[in-house]
Amino acid sequence: MKKSLLLKFFVSYFFIVFFFSLFVVIFSFHSIKSHYTKSYAEELENLCKILSPLIVQYMKSGQEGGLNSLVDNIRSETDTRITIIDVNGVVLKDSEENPRFMENLGGREEVIQAMKSGVGTSIRFSDTVGKEMLFVALPLKEGINEMGVLRVGLYLEDIEVLLNRLQLELLYIILFFLFLALVGSVVFSRNLVKPIKDLNYATSKLAEGDFTIRTSVRRNDELKTLSEHFNFMAERINKLFTELSQQKDDLFLIISSMQEGVLVLDRKDRILFTNASLTEVMGREFILGKYYWEVIREGNLVEMINRVRQEADNVLKELYLGENVFLCSATYLKAKSEIVLVFHDITEMKKLETMKKDFIANVSHELRTPLTSIKGSLEMLELAPAEKRDQYIDIMNRNTERLINIVQDIAILSELENKELPLELEEVDVKEIVGDMLKIFEREIAEKGLGLSFNTDSGQYTIFADPFKLEQMIINLVSNAVKYTDHGEITISLGLRDNWLVLAVKDTGIGIPKKDIPNIFDRFYRVDKSRSRKLGGTGLGLSIVKSIVTQHKGDIKIDSAPGVGTSFTIILNKNLS
Numbered sequence: 001m002k003k004s005l006l007l008k009f010f011v012s013y014f015f016i017v018f019f020f021s022l023f024v025v026i027f028s029f030h031s032i033k034s035h036y037t038k039s040y041a042e043e044l045e046n047l048c049k050i051l052s053p054l055i056v057q058y059m060k061s062g063q064e065g066g067l068n069s070l071v072d073n074i075r076s077e078t079d080t081r082i083t084i085i086d087v088n089g090v091v092l093k094d095s096e097e098n099p100r101f102m103e104n105l106g107g108r109e110e111v112i113q114a115m116k117s118g119v120g121t122s123i124r125f126s127d128t129v130g131k132e133m134l135f136v137a138l139p140l141k142e143g144i145n146e147m148g149v150l151r152v153g154l155y156l157e158d159i160e161v162l163l164n165r166l167q168l169e170l171l172y173i174i175l176f177f178l179f180l181a182l183v184g185s186v187v188f189s190r191n192l193v194k195p196i197k198d199l200n201y202a203t204s205k206l207a208e209g210d211f212t213i214r215t216s217v218r219r220n221d222e223l224k225t226l227s228e229h230f231n232f233m234a235e236r237i238n239k240l241f242t243e244l245s246q247q248k249d250d251l252f253l254i255i256s257s258m259q260e261g262v263l264v265l266d267r268k269d270r271i272l273f274t275n276a277s278l279t280e281v282m283g284r285e286f287i288l289g290k291y292y293w294e295v296i297r298e299g300n301l302v303e304m305i306n307r308v309r310q311e312a313d314n315v316l317k318e319l320y321l322g323e324n325v326f327l328c329s330a331t332y333l334k335a336k337s338e339i340v341l342v343f344h345d346i347t348e349m350k351k352l353e354t355m356k357k358d359f360i361a362n363v364s365h366e367l368r369t370p371l372t373s374i375k376g377s378l379e380m381l382e383l384a385p386a387e388k389r390d391q392y393i394d395i396m397n398r399n400t401e402r403l404i405n406i407v408q409d410i411a412i413l414s415e416l417e418n419k420e421l422p423l424e425l426e427e428v429d430v431k432e433i434v435g436d437m438l439k440i441f442e443r444e445i446a447e448k449g450l451g452l453s454f455n456t457d458s459g460q461y462t463i464f465a466d467p468f469k470l471e472q473m474i475i476n477l478v479s480n481a482v483k484y485t486d487h488g489e490i491t492i493s494l495g496l497r498d499n500w501l502v503l504a505v506k507d508t509g510i511g512i513p514k515k516d517i518p519n520i521f522d523r524f525y526r527v528d529k530s531r532s533r534k535l536g537g538t539g540l541g542l543s544i545v546k547s548i549v550t551q552h553k554g555d556i557k558i559d560s561a562p563g564v565g566t567s568f569t570i571i572l573n574k575n576l577s
Contacts, residue, residue, distance in 0.1 A: 017181035021174040028170065033163055037134060037156075041121050044136035044152045047078065052150055055084060056140050059092075059147055071095050081133070081153035085111060087146055105151070110137040114149050123156070132156050195223045199230060211238030260344045265292055267337035269305065281345045282321070296321065301328075308332050308339055318346070325350045424466050430501060431461040431494055437474045438492070441482055448482070451489030461494055463501050463574045465552055473548040477505040477568055480542065485509030488565070499574055506567040512560040520558060521546040 051074065058067040071082045075095040084093040089106020091099040105111055113120030114137035126133045137151040195217045205213040211234055217227040255262055261278030263286070265271065274286045286295050293302060300319045308315050308330045315330045327344040438454060445452050481490045488508025495502045512520060521542050545568075549556045552572055560566035 012185075017177050018174075021177050024170070029163060029167065032166060037123065040134055040154055041136055044080065044134065044154055045119060045121075045138070047074075047080070048136060048138040048150050048152050051082075051152075052138055052140055055150060056142055056147060059084075059140070060142060067093060079155075081155075083151040083153070084140075084148060085151060086148040092148065108135075108137075108151075110135045110151060111149050113137070114139050114151075115146070120149075120151075126153070132160075195227070199223075199227065202230060202234075206234055206237070211235075211241065260342050263292070263341040263343070265305070265339045265341070269293070271295070272338065278343065281324075281326070281343055298322070304328065304330060305339060305341075309337075319343075323347075424468070425464045426467065427462055428465045428467045428470060429462050430465075430470070430503065431456055433467065433470055434474060434492060434494065434503070437471060437478060440475070441478055444482055445490065448486065450482070450485055450487070452491075453489060454492045454494075456494040459496055461496070461501060463572055465572065466548075469548045469551065473545050473570070474503075474505075476542065476545050477570075481505055481507035481509065481566070485565070496574075497571075501572045501574055503570040503572070504567060505570075506565065508565040511562040511564050511566055512558070513562055517558055517560060521556075 051070075054070060055067065058064075058070065067084070071084070071093055072095065074080065074082055080095075082093070082095040083091060083105070085105050086092055089104040089111065091102045091105060093099060094102060109122040109124075110120035113122075118139065120135075120137040122135050123132065124135070125131070133153045133155055135151055135153045137149050140147045140150050198215055198217065202213045202215045213234060214231045215227045217224045255275045258275060258277055261281040262273070262275045263271065263278055264273035269291055271286055271288050271290050271292055273288070279285060282296070284295055292305070298319070298321050301321065304315060304317055304319065309332070312332050312334060314332060317328055317330075319326045319328045324345060324347040327346050329342040329344075331340045331342075332338075333340065434454065438452065442452070478490070478492070485507040486509065490508075491504075491506045493502075493504040493506070495504075546556060549570055549572075554570060554572040556571075557569045558566065559569070
């Protein structure tokens with residue numbers, strides 16, 4: 001339950017006075033008791049010093065009667081308890097009890113202190129007499145020889161009576177001060193609470209977002225100054241909040257719309273902020289508050305962040321994180337020792353650069369070979385006799401034809417990869433196209449003694465596609481099968497699978513090693529380079545097939561083994577539009 005401010009002030013003042021008065025009582029009581037106890041202890045110590053020589057003399061001479069008489073006289077005159085203890089803690093004489101029935105006192109605090117330091121003092125409740133007593137003990141010595149301990153005890157009843165009377169007087173004082181505190185706290189609290197309540201109400205409204213709230217205090221003291229400062233603060237907060245909200249919205253909109261991933265790390269390398277693009281480009285979830293290395297365990301990134309922290313400077317670097325390449329910009333914020341990292345995914349760009357370099361190198365190599373052959377044949381042609389000129393002319397013709405094929409295939413690839421040139425879609429009967437294309441290869445297949453079969457049914461194989469590109473795709477697939485098959489047969493199959501058309505071209509040729517399959521669609525890639533060039537292959541046929549399938553949003557799969565044969569399976573959407 002919430003307590004009122006008036007009650008809190010009232011209770012606070014009351015308890016302040018109460019605990020202060022209680023402290024005074026306890027301190028005074030303790031001081032007086034300590035003073036009287038110390039005085040009595042000094043008197044008992046002096047008494048022990050006076051009695052020690054006499055007791056030693058009696059103990060030495062063995063005058064037990066004289067020792068008893070001395071102890072009894074001292075007990076009656078001083079009202080103290082006298083105890084004589086030997087070096088083993090056995091009681092030899094006690095003024096209150098029969099020594100035979102008393103326990104060994106060698107373990108008492110005052111006896112131990114007396115034996116160690118020469119004087120022992122303690123206050124405790126005596127089980128023997130049933131009262132609280134002050135004990136002082138001194139060792140009994142003859143020269144350097146210890147004969148025992150003399151202990152003198154005094155009842156503390158007189159001190160207790162004095163202290164009880166003092167406690168009663170202090171209680172009256174406490175009650176008087178408490179009464180004054182109650183009256184004063186009520187008056188003061190009422191006078192103070194009202195403006196504070198007003199400020200409290202205004203503060204709560206400000207916390208709720210009402211920046212128009214203002215206060216008015218009719219006092220000429222600190223509370224009035226506080227009220228004026230509150231009003232000024234509310235006005236400033238209203239203005240700043242409006243500006244910050246606008247800036248925050250603008251900044252969030254900008255960062256959210258960025259294609260690059262943004263990661264902010266605090267001084268302890270914990271994730272402070274990310275944008276949605278970071279999860280997309282990285283392919284992993286970033287949880288605020290976690291250490292970045294719990295999400296990204298990449299040595300390149302760790303090395304870069306450590307370098308930024310050590311040099312307290314900005315760094316721009318290409319990072320290979322997994323299979324992706326990022327251009328990473330790291331900015332060090334000196335004010336908070338934070339790091340802002342911006343990740344730009346340049347994986348595709350790097351792939352394109354690599355493909356471009358490889359393409360230029362491959363084109364140069366592929367063009368250089370036939371051109372060199374043509375040049376060499378021309379040089380030999382000038383010097384060769386007439387009967388051999390036809391041989392060199394034939395070489396030049398074959399290499400010229402190869403150059404034409406390479407240029408044509410490059411032109412086709414360039415056209416296929418030009419995204420500005422759309423597909424010319426229309427209804428196409430794939431069964432009819434396959435049948436027409438197979439007629440082109442009938443003579444070549446017959447010359448090689450190969451079998452040819454076209455497996456299909458009476459179903460409808462009509463799809464939306466670019467007929468010219470579809471013909472190019474089928475020609476390249478069948479041409480490859482014929483070139484690399486020396487015996488056996490070539491099988492073309494057509495089938496339907498839900499809303500997809502499946503075209504398969506299978507041969508019993510030389511096959512493709514497993515290690516070469518991932519690269520089979522790369523430009524100018526050949527499994528058997530010498531055989532490919534001998535057969536007039538350009539190394540671009542399967543790249544063209546892959547591009548056509550991709551343009552039609554289809555899929556291509558390959559299954560091959562050396563000496564067994566190769567099977568290409570094309571899957572196309574029937575309703576591509």
